Amino acid sequence: MPTNPTTVPRSTAGLRWPVEPAMGGWYTAAERTAVEFALDDAADWRMGWKSAPYTQRFEDAFSAHTGADHAVAFNSGGTALEMDLHFLGLEPGDEVISCAINFVGPHIAVIGQGGHLVLAEPDPITLNLDPADTERVITSRTRAIVVTHWNGAVADLRPFLDLADRHPHPVHGPPVVIVDAARACGGRTPLGAVVGAEGWATVFSFESKKLMTTLGQGGMVTTNDSALADRLRWLRTYGGREHWGTNQMMTKAQAAVGLVQLSRLDEMNHARIRRAHQRTRQLADVEELTLPPTFNGRMHLYYRHNLLVPVAWAGEGRDQFMNTLADRYGVGSIISDPPTYLGHRLIRDHIGAHRCPRAERLTARLLCPCLHPRMSEADETAICDAIRQATVHTARTHCTSH
Template identity: 30%
Template sequence: MSDFIPVNEPLLDGNEKKYLQECIDTGWISSEGPFVRQFEERFAGRVGRQQGVAVANGSGALDIAVHALRLGPGDEVILPAFTIISCAASVVRAGATPVLVDADPVTWNMSAEQVAARITERTKAIMVVHLYGLPVDVDPILELARKHDLRIIEDAAQMHGQACRGRSCGSFGDISTFSFYPNKHITTGEGGMVVCDDPDLAERCRGLRNLCFQAHKRFVHEELGWNYRMTNLQAALGLAQLERLDWFVARKRAMGRRYTELLGETAGIQTPLPRTGYAENIYWVYGVVLEDSVPFDAEEAMKRLAALGIGTRPFFWPMHQQPVFEKLGLFPAERYPVAERLARRGFYLPSGMALTEPDIEKVAKGVKEVLG
């Protein structure tokens, strides 16, 4: 339908066309083009890192991060039950064991208390995943890592421009990852980034990104890697988007505030927490959770909103209830009630950069109508 409001629509009205045209004019469209290095350096600098490694997507960034830290069989990695499957999949593919913690019902993130309870002698790393707009309170988790000599993988896929206690998300721990999917604050269509401070670790990431070619014996391989390279075309988009990140962040926060003005007093839904003592919500998406008093679940609410011309997307399904992991015998009889409830009663509203004020008003009106 022509007046349908999609869940996401990016804005590409900066220097994107100019930089893409430069790629075409010069013939540099592959991963060897100059925009890749420019994007790596400027993005890493923006998040307070020394090294940036651009990759094909955020899931690939996680694969590389786990392998770069040499996590494998016998190693346990603590991560949230409530997250995208890429996080657990990267651990499983490496042969390591994912160990889950439940979500906080208000911030929807993991906490240090939950992590501390899951540390064993086999724990080798913690995967910190910031979700939906508010970051994890990282400092106490970093203290746990120091105490137990653990590595930190920070998944900041949704946190472009966000900070925790004044430090950029993506600057914490041993290695951090980002995604540039079209629904992110910065998009390259598909794409991702690994950032860190250790030049040797970054070089290992570059090798894993590029099939582990060797400098002097290109087609002789000592280790298996991936073709996870980012193209010059993608990097050109990313660089143009990065130039406008501050404006994008301000726009997203304005959208979030407006949604809350219109929906904050609506009976039957939990709206996002605007801020905590360590961060202000960046509203990557505007998520809502149906209260128990609502006689239907998120799936039904989304169907009713679609009938009103409003696109939505469900919250993540818990890792311990993923059929693929059940078939592998992972997480038997484990329960994470907050993650289970968020998956069944949570969804997010249209939240793209191109969303207009009339769109927001229509969405809010639709939500109120659906809730009666």
């Protein structure tokens, strides 16, 4: 089995466009003003960097935006997910299902909180968690299903909620559905609701590359479960006076910037969607490439614009395509994301012999060329031309060599 798969071109020194943007959205004068205001406020020794009033305003605005009853801010999306799992009190043998195609963070969180990670296959179109394969692996020991809105494509949660109801744990009842919306903040569900109100808990990340960011890090949990919301507030502040906890607070400046970013989130997402749809249209006649599905109504936010090369190019041919893009045209791309067990020893050791062959086959064909809403029209045209030329070059050289 291959391990530690390459996820970027072999050479990145000469790239005109990076393998991925270092910042997903962008800042304006309003964010700078918010930081300056927080700095001025903190200069008063009576106030300092006490963040509670700022955090509360950000949480209130975020819960109103999503329609969830509660929003609880954290210093990162990763710690927020860990605390959701901590609330469950996972015991040896308790299972948590997640898609094999994922960022490593959710899988490490499950292992770190004492759960047994069970990986399931992706849907072949969206690469989100496949409900049918989830049903195949669910058991009476399942405590949670983690559904990731992978690369901005919003998953339909209804099949997972129904599945949980049909397979209750003998002690704890139906498994909870935890939603990983790190790459889908501001998206909409198939029913038209804003991401964040469905499921037991939804986790958001405001890390630098995400669709909105709070000075490079930050996270949020939305939930309609009052008991979970109360416990999360204890957990992030040393447990109050009675419980275990730690320090996972968002800072005053982060919350101040978060309020501004949230007010501009739809604007930034719409710009990203327009750019992604433009790229899809420009590449529509490149027969060798499978383009990402086009969903309207903010059901796909295109955190990344995924391409699949032909089955015959899987692995070696895909790598050649990425290297050609980089070496000849200066276009960076990234494989986002291979099955986590291929690149992370802890996860590989944890799951043992279990594998997800469909996930491996799909990601052997996957690459995501750099995309950002603020690319110029000239940049976008050059990147699409490079993808076309690299496709022709790979088709010719790969077929010749094989």
